[in-house]
Amino acid sequence: MDAIHDAALLWTPDGWQADAGLAVADGRFGPLRRGEPTGSGGWLLPGIPNLHSHAFQRAMAGLAERQTDVRDSFWTWRETMYRIAARFDPDSLQAVAAQLYAEMLEAGYTTVCEFHYLHHASDGRPYADPAAMSQALIAAARETGIRLTLLPVLYMTGGFDGRPLSERQRRFGHDLDGFLRLVQDLRGQEDATLRVGVAFHSLRAVPPQALAAALAALPAGIPLHIHIAEQIGEVQDCLALRDARPVEWLLANAPVDARWTLVHATHLTAEETAGIARSGATVAICPTTEANLGDGLFPLRDYLDAGGAWGIGSDSHVSVSPVEELRWLEYGQRLHTRHRNIAVGAAGGSVGQTLLRGPLASATQATGQAPGALAPGLAADWIELDRQAPAFAGARPEDVVDRWLFAGNRPLVREVHVAGRRVVAEGRHRDAEAIASRYREAVQTLLAD
Known part of the structure; x- marks a missing residue:
């Protein structure tokens, strides 16, 4: 066992x-052991998990x-998404x-x-x-060094009424047997930084019997992950055809527990909010995407009061920043309530x-997987903040995290380690230039008329 870092501050x-x-x-x-009291070490925190990503x-x-329609919404945005999705290999x-x-x-982000x-x-x-597209994601994760939880998606129908997938959705679809074979094959590739779970696209895309x-x-x-209650239209369709709201229906008809992550869960009643918290499931909140798509605001204060588990995701990647997700999670609540400092414990702080x-x-x-803390036996994933950055001038331990999240837009992550290996130094990924070159070529081809 080798010492990797002396931390002036360790979270x-x-x-x-x-x-x-x-x-x-x-x-x-x-x-953990006592470090050298020189004050010259880094400010180290656990890496942040990104709970929801559509890489393409x-x-x-x-x-x-x-603007393509005066009533532009998620549903019109989805048309652009389908056109881009059709071009990928x-x-x-x-x-x-x-x-x-x-x-x-x-x-x-480290996971x-x-x-x-x-x-x-x-x-x-x-x-x-049949796993070619999944293999592309695994290869990208291994190339970059990020910890990956791959969630192949079961996608079977085009709506709550059971309509067939549209022509543009056909590349998403599986029958149940084919899907289970895919999951089994992918699980055979798991290693120290790869886990395979399952995603159900949504209640509208997976009939009750198949679920x-x-x-x-x-x-x-x-x-187990699922999109749920992201849009008012989804809630209305579920009420019309299943006589229940999406989260209400899921809690009543599936064994929702700590295995589950409910993505978005934006439109909730008080009973649904409390029910998710009681179940032990995690809610994946994606503030920048939910804002970009006009989805709505998650009831954060009520959920915190109920003791619910939650995390963040960058989803459609209009922003790739845990700082911005967390900042706008709080700012959305401030705009809604017209008060400040919403995400605090009962005693403040x-x-x-x-x-x-x-x-x-x-x-x-x-x-x-096992990220989330700098503690014995857990994944050795951590980030080091740039303590020399002007944003941290005069910082005290009690205000370092507040300054990181609320003191501007300059990147403040200096180093990143995953499974004990350094993948970012001086704020740059070890292979940033080569990866960016291939990305530019790929996107130019994808967007060519």
């Missing part, structure tokens, strides 16, 4: 610990910002995902949950290797520290 669930030593063996932390959408960020997906994952690492439904060729036919059959067939303990603790506390159950 723990109880706050900062001064002069701590960080040791690593086989990609995991060993016991990085290539369309900024391309859906022209395994090579372009790997190039785009690698650029995205390098950007995530530079921003301080990504990839909600992956771009399975087949654009005409809906499987590739010779029950999939849950009965899947291994116990596998991470630091908004930044409350916001940091949420994603770290839910990291293990949502990812199926």
Whole structure:
């Protein structure tokens, strides 16, 4: 076991610990020890888990910002997304995902949950290797060094009424047997930084009988993610055809527990909010995407009061920054309530520290891996803040996290380590230039007329 870093400040669930030593063996932390009290070490925090990603959408960020309808919404944005999605193949997906994952690492994300439904060729036919698109994502993660929880998506119908997938959706679809084979094959590739879970695209895309059959067939303990209650239209359709709201229906008809991550869950009643918290499930909140799509605001204060587990995701990647996700999670609440400092404990305290603790506390159950804390036996993933940055001038331990999250837009992550290996130094990914070159070529081809 070798000492890796002397930390001037090291983040723990109880706050900062001064002069701590960080040791690593086989990609995991060993016991913490007393560091040299020189004050010259870094300010070290656990890496941030990104609980929701559609990697291919990085290539369309900024391309859906022209009005196509006076009632532009998620549903009109989806038309642009379908056009871009139809152009991807395994090579372009790997190039785009690698650029995205390098950007995530530079921003301080060290784990990504990839909600992956771009399975087949654009005409809906499987590739010779049915897992070719999944393999592209795995290759991108291994190339960049990010920890990956791959979530192949079950996508079967085009609406709550059971309509067939449209022509543009056919490349997303599986029958249940084919989907379970894909999951089994991918699980055979798991290693120290790769886990495979399952995503159900949404209640509108997975009929009740298929959901029950999939849950009965899947291994116990596998991470389960689902889009839910993102849009008012989705809630209205579910009420009309199932006589229940989406979260209400899910809680009543599925064994929702700590294995589950409910993505968005934006439109909730008080009973649904409390029900998710009681279930032990995690909510993946994606503030920049939810703002970009006009989804709505998650009821954060009520959910915190109920003791619910939550994390963040960058989803469509209009922003690739945990700082911006956490900042706008708080700012959205301030705009809605017209008050300040919403995300705090019952006794008050630091908004930044409350916001940091949420994603770290839910990291293990949502990812199926072991990130989230600088503690013995857990994944040796950490970030080092740039303590020389002007934003930190005169910083005290109690305000470091607040300054990181609320003191401007200059990147403040200096180094990033995953499984004990340094992947970012001086704010740059180790292979940033080569990855960016392939990304530019891929996107130019994807967007060519």
